[in-house]
Amino acid sequence: MRTAAVEDYVKSIYKLQTETETVSTSALAERTGTTAAAVTKMLKHLAQLNLVSYTPYHGARLSPMGETIALEVIRHHRLLELYLAQAMGYPWEEVDAEAEKLEHVISEEFEESIARLLGFPEFDIHGDPIPSRDGQMPKTATETLEAQAVGTQVVVRRVSDADAALLRYVGECGLKPGVEVQILAREPFGGSLTLEIDGLERRVSPQAAQNVFVERCAAQSLGMKSAPQ
Amino acid sequence: MRTAAVEDYVKSIYKLQTETETVSTSALAERTGTTAAAVTKMLKHLAQLNLVSYTPYHGARLSPMGETIALEVIRHHRLLELYLAQAMGYPWEEVDAEAEKLEHVISEEFEESIARLLGFPEFDIHGDPIPSRDGQMPKTATETLEAQAVGTQVVVRRVSDADAALLRYVGECGLKPGVEVQILAREPFGGSLTLEIDGLERRVSPQAAQNVFVERCAAQSLGMKSAPQ
DNA sequence: ATTAATATTTAACCGGGGTTAAATATTAAT
DNA sequence: ATTAATATTTAACCCCGGTTAAATATTAAT
Structure with a gap:
C-alpha cells in the first residue's frame, strides 16, 4: 500500500541519496524523526514493495519505481508550496509544514489544477526545482x-528551506x-557579509549566506558596476 | 487522538443525528462503509474521548465536544468544496471526493485563508450551509x-450531493x-416535471426534483407571471 | 410468553507504524 | 588479530482501524 508513511520514507531516501551512495538506517531514522528499529522494519517493507533495494547492514537505494514515487511526492510538495505562497498568501517559511500534510492526499487532478493556475512553474517559492510530470x-x-x-554580482536562485526561522530571516533580508x-x-574570520540588495546596503550572517544559493552574472562579475570599498 | 477516522465517525454521527434521535450501530456501519463490529469498537473509543454518549445496544449521540468537532470538520469540508469549485474550476460533482480527503489535514490557517478568499461564504457550492467558526x-x-x-415560482437553494451522477445531471439541467x-x-403518477429555467423550458425527472431544495418566492407564488398550460 | 428474527457486541485475528531492550554485525582502534 | 565502540537488526510489545465468526441482547411475531 502506498501510505503517507511509505511516501515520506521514499521522499527521505531520495533526498539522502543525493548526498551518499547508499542510505543508512540511522540517517533515515534521524531524518524521519523515528528510531532505527522502525526504519529497519520499513526498509524491509519498502523492499517488499519493490520501492528500494535493501541490503541488511548496508543501507538502501531507491528502485526506479521508488524514484518515480519520490518525484511525484516532491512535485506535489513543491507545487503546493508555491501555490500556498502565491495564491493563498502564506509566508514562505510556513508553506513547508502545510505542504507536508497536503502532499499525500491531493489527487492528480488537484496537482494538475494548481500547476495550470501557476503557469506550469519549474521552481517553487524557495527556488527548489519542481520535477515535471514525467x-x-x-x-x-x-x-x-x-x-x-x-x-x-549574483542572482539569488534558491534558499534552503531546512530551517523555518532562518528562512524567515533570509526573507526579511530581501x-x-x-x-x-x-x-x-x-568581515574576516566568518563574520557577516555586506551586500547591496535593491540599491540598499544590507548585512547578513554567514550562516544565512551559506543557505542562499546563487548564480553568478557572467557580465558583471568581471567589470563591476560600482567598485567595492 | 483526533485521527481522520475519528473525525469521519463524528461527522457521520452528526448527520445521522438530524434524522434519528439516537444513532444506531448499523446506521453508522452503513454510512461509513464498515462493519457493525468496527463501529461498536469505535463508539467505545469515542465515548472514551468524551465525544459521544454511548449506551450499548441503544446507539450514540454526540457530546457538546463531539458536536464542536463535527462542525469544524463540516466547515472544512464545505469551504473546501466551494474553493475547489470556485477557485480551481472543479465540476461540482467532483468536489466532495477531494474535500473528503483534504478536510482532515488542512490547518486553521488554511481554513481561514480560503474563507477569506471566498468572502466568508455561508453556503457551499451545492447550497449546503457552512457552519461559522463559532x-x-x-x-x-x-x-x-x-x-x-x-x-x-421558486428559487433553487440547495441540491443534495449524495449521488455524484445525479448531481451532474441536475447541474446540466441548470x-x-x-x-x-x-x-x-x-406528468401524473410520478412523471417528470416541466420547468421554466432561465426562459427555457426544461424537463426533469422526479428523482432529480426530489433532490433539489427550493424556496418559494412569496410575491410570485400567488400572482403568476405566465399562466401554465 | 415463548420463539424466531434481527441487531449488537465480543473475541480472535490482521496489517500498518511506532516503541524499548536485547542480540548481533560491522567498523575502528589498539 | 583481538577488543572495544558503534550501527543495525530482532523480539516483544503498543495503539489504531479494520476483518470474520461466535455469543448475546433486543425486538417482532406468533
Whole structure:
C-alpha cells in the first residue's frame, strides 16, 4: 500500500541519496524523526514493495519505481508550496509544514489544477526545482552566497528551506529567488557579509549566506558596476 | 487522538443525528462503509474521548465536544468544496471526493485563508450551509422542488450531493443554487416535471426534483407571471 | 410468553507504524 | 588479530482501524 508513511520514507531516501551512495538506517531514522528499529522494519517493507533495494547492514537505494514515487511526492510538495505562497498568501517559511500534510492526499487532478493556475512553474517559492510530470528535475544553482568573492554580482536562485526561522530571516533580508545581489564586503574570520540588495546596503550572517544559493552574472562579475570599498 | 477516522465517525454521527434521535450501530456501519463490529469498537473509543454518549445496544449521540468537532470538520469540508469549485474550476460533482480527503489535514490557517478568499461564504457550492467558526449553522431550505405545485415560482437553494451522477445531471439541467424556476407542468403518477429555467423550458425527472431544495418566492407564488398550460 | 428474527457486541485475528531492550554485525582502534 | 565502540537488526510489545465468526441482547411475531 502506498501510505503517507511509505511516501515520506521514499521522499527521505531520495533526498539522502543525493548526498551518499547508499542510505543508512540511522540517517533515515534521524531524518524521519523515528528510531532505527522502525526504519529497519520499513526498509524491509519498502523492499517488499519493490520501492528500494535493501541490503541488511548496508543501507538502501531507491528502485526506479521508488524514484518515480519520490518525484511525484516532491512535485506535489513543491507545487503546493508555491501555490500556498502565491495564491493563498502564506509566508514562505510556513508553506513547508502545510505542504507536508497536503502532499499525500491531493489527487492528480488537484496537482494538475494548481500547476495550470501557476503557469506550469519549474521552481517553487524557495527556488527548489519542481520535477515535471514525467520526472525531469530542472537544474538548480549549487554555489552558496557565502562562497562568493567580494565584488561579485549574483542572482539569488534558491534558499534552503531546512530551517523555518532562518528562512524567515533570509526573507526579511530581501534574499529571495530572482533578486540581484552584489557582495560589497566580508568581515574576516566568518563574520557577516555586506551586500547591496535593491540599491540598499544590507548585512547578513554567514550562516544565512551559506543557505542562499546563487548564480553568478557572467557580465558583471568581471567589470563591476560600482567598485567595492 | 483526533485521527481522520475519528473525525469521519463524528461527522457521520452528526448527520445521522438530524434524522434519528439516537444513532444506531448499523446506521453508522452503513454510512461509513464498515462493519457493525468496527463501529461498536469505535463508539467505545469515542465515548472514551468524551465525544459521544454511548449506551450499548441503544446507539450514540454526540457530546457538546463531539458536536464542536463535527462542525469544524463540516466547515472544512464545505469551504473546501466551494474553493475547489470556485477557485480551481472543479465540476461540482467532483468536489466532495477531494474535500473528503483534504478536510482532515488542512490547518486553521488554511481554513481561514480560503474563507477569506471566498468572502466568508455561508453556503457551499451545492447550497449546503457552512457552519461559522463559532459553530453557527445557517438556515437552509427544506422543501423539495418535487413537492411544488404547478404554477409555483421558486428559487433553487440547495441540491443534495449524495449521488455524484445525479448531481451532474441536475447541474446540466441548470438547477443550481440561486436559479429561478417556474413549475409549468407535472406528468401524473410520478412523471417528470416541466420547468421554466432561465426562459427555457426544461424537463426533469422526479428523482432529480426530489433532490433539489427550493424556496418559494412569496410575491410570485400567488400572482403568476405566465399562466401554465 | 415463548420463539424466531434481527441487531449488537465480543473475541480472535490482521496489517500498518511506532516503541524499548536485547542480540548481533560491522567498523575502528589498539 | 583481538577488543572495544558503534550501527543495525530482532523480539516483544503498543495503539489504531479494520476483518470474520461466535455469543448475546433486543425486538417482532406468533
